[in-house]
Amino acid sequence: MSRDAQHEAVQPARSRRLRRLANRVTGWAIVVAGIILIPLPGPGWLVVGLGLLVLSREERWARGALLRLERFMRRHGMRTSLRRLIARRRRERARAESAL
Numbered sequence: 001m002s003r004d005a006q007h008e009a010v011q012p013a014r015s016r017r018l019r020r021l022a023n024r025v026t027g028w029a030i031v032v033a034g035i036i037l038i039p040l041p042g043p044g045w046l047v048v049g050l051g052l053l054v055l056s057r058e059e060r061w062a063r064g065a066l067l068r069l070e071r072f073m074r075r076h077g078m079r080t081s082l083r084r085l086i087a088r089r090r091r092e093r094a095r096a097e098s099a100l
Helices: 003-037 044-055 060-075 082-099
Strands: none
Touching: 003 044, 044 060
């Protein structure tokens, strides 16, 4: 095998490792940012979910954690679907306008 062929065979493996590392670093950064946002007003749990979503591409445990987080959010009345959240806001606006 020539040196160029060896270099071409190593390149995809190297790029896969780099992509996996980037996914892990990005996922953990988003999870940490979400954890910081939890006590503050804002979408802390949603940000944690997004971080777990990024991590779930590489880590099997993150998929299970994502499912548990979704159940937790539903149990505590948090909206997990953006479509449902938008529909709820529209209904609330319509009620507020009709009350005036």
